[in-house]
Amino acid sequence: MRAAFPAPSEPRAPAPPRTPIRQKVRAVKDTIEQPRAVPRAINWNRLQDEKDLEVWNRLTVNFWLPEKVPLSNDVQSWATLRPEERELTIRVFTGLTLLDTIQNSLGAPAMLADAQTPHEEAVLTNIAFMEAVHARSYSSIFSTLCLTREVDEAFRWSEDNPHLQEKARLILDEYDAGADPLRRRIASVFLESFLFYSGFYLPMYWSSRGKLTNTADLIRLIIRDEAIHGYYIGYKFQRAAERLSEAERQNLKDFAFNLMFDLYGIETRYTGELYDGIGLTGDVKAFLHYNANKALQNLGYEALFPPAACEVNPAIMAALSPDSENHDFFSGSGSSYVIGKTVATEDEDWDF
Amino acid sequence: MARLVFFSSGSGNTARFVSALGMSAARIPVSPKDTMPEPDAPYVLVCPTYADGEGRGAVPKQVIRFLNDPLRRGLLRGVIAGGNRNFGATFALAGRVISQKCSVPLLHRFELAGTGNDVAVVRSGLKAFAPFQTAA
Ligand SMILES: Cc1cc2nc3c(=O)[nH]c(=O)nc-3n(C[C@H](O)[C@H](O)[C@H](O)COP(=O)(O)O)c2cc1C
Ligand SMILES: [Fe+2]
Ligand SMILES: [Fe+2]
Numbered sequence: 435m436r437a438a439f440p441a442p443s444e445p446r447a448p449a450p451p452r453t454p455i456r457q458k459v460r461a462v463k464d465t466i467e468q469p470r471a472v473p474r475a476i477n478w479n480r481l482q483d484e485k486d487l488e489v490w491n492r493l494t495v496n497f498w499l500p501e502k503v504p505l506s507n508d509v510q511s512w513a514t515l516r517p518e519e520r521e522l523t524i525r526v527f528t529g530l531t532l533l534d535t536i537q538n539s540l541g542a543p544a545m546l547a548d549a550q551t552p553h554e555e556a557v558l559t560n561i562a563f564m565e566a567v568h569a570r571s572y573s574s575i576f577s578t579l580c581l582t583r584e585v586d587e588a589f590r591w592s593e594d595n596p597h598l599q600e601k602a603r604l605i606l607d608e609y610d611a612g613a614d615p616l617r618r619r620i621a622s623v624f625l626e627s628f629l630f631y632s633g634f635y636l637p638m639y640w641s642s643r644g645k646l647t648n649t650a651d652l653i654r655l656i657i658r659d660e661a662i663h664g665y666y667i668g669y670k671f672q673r674a675a676e677r678l679s680e681a682e683r684q685n686l687k688d689f690a691f692n693l694m695f696d697l698y699g700i701e702t703r704y705t706g707e708l709y710d711g712i713g714l715t716g717d718v719k720a721f722l723h724y725n726a727n728k729a730l731q732n733l734g735y736e737a738l739f740p741p742a743a744c745e746v747n748p749a750i751m752a753a754l755s756p757d758s759e760n761h762d763f764f765s766g767s768g769s770s771y772v773i774g775k776t777v778a779t780e781d782e783d784w785d786f
Numbered sequence: 787m788a789r790l791v792f793f794s795s796g797s798g799n800t801a802r803f804v805s806a807l808g809m810s811a812a813r814i815p816v817s818p819k820d821t822m823p824e825p826d827a828p829y830v831l832v833c834p835t836y837a838d839g840e841g842r843g844a845v846p847k848q849v850i851r852f853l854n855d856p857l858r859r860g861l862l863r864g865v866i867a868g869g870n871r872n873f874g875a876t877f878a879l880a881g882r883v884i885s886q887k888c889s890v891p892l893l894h895r896f897e898l899a900g901t902g903n904d905v906a907v908v909r910s911g912l913k914a915f916a917p918f919q920t921a922a
Pocket of ligand 3: 664
């Protein structure tokens with residue numbers, strides 16, 4: 435395994451002997467004949483792919499910072515959790531911090547090199563920065579609710595946790611510079627649309643019981659960002675895969691399902707270790723299956739787990755999308771139609 | 787005759803859901819330059835959601851253009867909305883907006899390309915859907 439970060443640079447070497455002038459002249463001529471490639475200035479009014487602008491616009495209007503969420507309102511609620519529940523919560527958040535750190539410093543930057551359009555590069559730099567905001571927000575939660583000692587202990591736990599380290603390694607192998615750009619996108623989609631969810635489950639669970647509701651609001655902002663990230667990288671994956679031969683596409687699909695199986699195995703062990711103590715492992719697993727299917731759909735693939743394995747506790751589903759109440763006619767028992775509650779319907783494009 | 791009209795962007799989730807339903811369906815084009823479908827019998831619209839954090843822009847512009855035509859709008863009988871629950875309060879919001887603007891029922895909401903359950907519920911729901919029984 436390579437080191438995630440380069441070692442600090444060595445002390446400066448002594449200056450090399452001066453180059454003879456004739457050699458310098460030759461070097462100058464060479465650069466004139468073969469000029470170094472300079473990127474073209476980005477023109478947002480000439481798009482190769484409309485999706486880039488659409489996603490850029492959504493990501494930028496959705497921008498947020500943890501300071502926007504009144505986390506301190508959760509202090510009292512935090513005090514009602516039992517010590518082992520608090521420890522679990524802090525551990526889960528350090529695990530999430532690790533994934534966001536990886537996406538910020540390695541995942542999104544690694545995909546920059548694979549970008550097909552200049553606008554895609556710009557979107558990826560926005561994504562990279564938001565990952566830093568995500569990673570930073572867990573520390574805001576910690577400094578608001580927890581003791582330094584508890585937090586330090588949890589970070590140590592995350593560094594030693596074999597399951598967490600193992601899933602990070604599987605992803606990092608695909609982020610390596612020499613790795614295949616399409617496999618890299620698969621790994622990224624799995625990290626953002628699947629691996630986060632063993633952790634996201636817990637704040638959704640607390641909020642479904644009226645606990646840590648401000649923390650849950652913050653986590654929902656992260657979940658929303660991740661939905662766009664997973665969508666966009668999955669979309670770019672599909673565009674690039676279209677250009678491959680049938681055989682190459684089949685290879686990639688086999689790779690994706692194999693990686694999903696490997697990650698799923700690790701996730702079930704990680705889930706058991708975290709949630710057995712409070713008896714939620716079964717429920718979290720259903721949530722994992724449900725999210726694994728969605729991650730595969732982001733890549734344009736079919737679901738892996740059957741609907742019966744994905745029956746997530748309705749309280750968790752409601753916590754994910756509060757205020758989007760269900761009046762769907764086909765799943766209702768009544769025979770009358772309910773026209774949706776008032777929602778913002780203004781849009782200058784409607785003309786009625 | 788197409789009983790479904792749908793929109794799906796380059797990510798193709800809604801198109802995959804509609805094809806899993808196995809019913810005849812007409813597609814609203816992604817590009818404003820291409821021609822719109824012109825339904826001549828009652829239909830149900832299947833539409834994904836593209837809202838921002840405040841819920842603005844939930845209904846794709848091409849779908850709005852399609853519905854702006856009073857003849858097409860007059861044949862709309864219901865809406866099925868796509869989305870992703872991870873968008874929180876704006877989950878499948880396009881369905882609620884269209885339901886309200888056009889006074890038609892929101893029949894079903896599904897995530898991404900839908901699940902086997904979604905396909906089953908929508909198939910049997912449409913089969914029993916009264917506005918379709920009288921029309922055909
Ligand atoms: C920029 C953007 C914004 C989105 N906003 C919402 C939203 O507010 N609510 C929702 O339920 N889904 C939202 N989605 C998810 C899409 O509705 C979902 O991915 C859908 O399956 C896309 O359908 P299509 O692939 O047929 O275009 C959004 C997706 C993107 C890319
Ligand atoms: Fe993130
Ligand atoms: Fe992300």
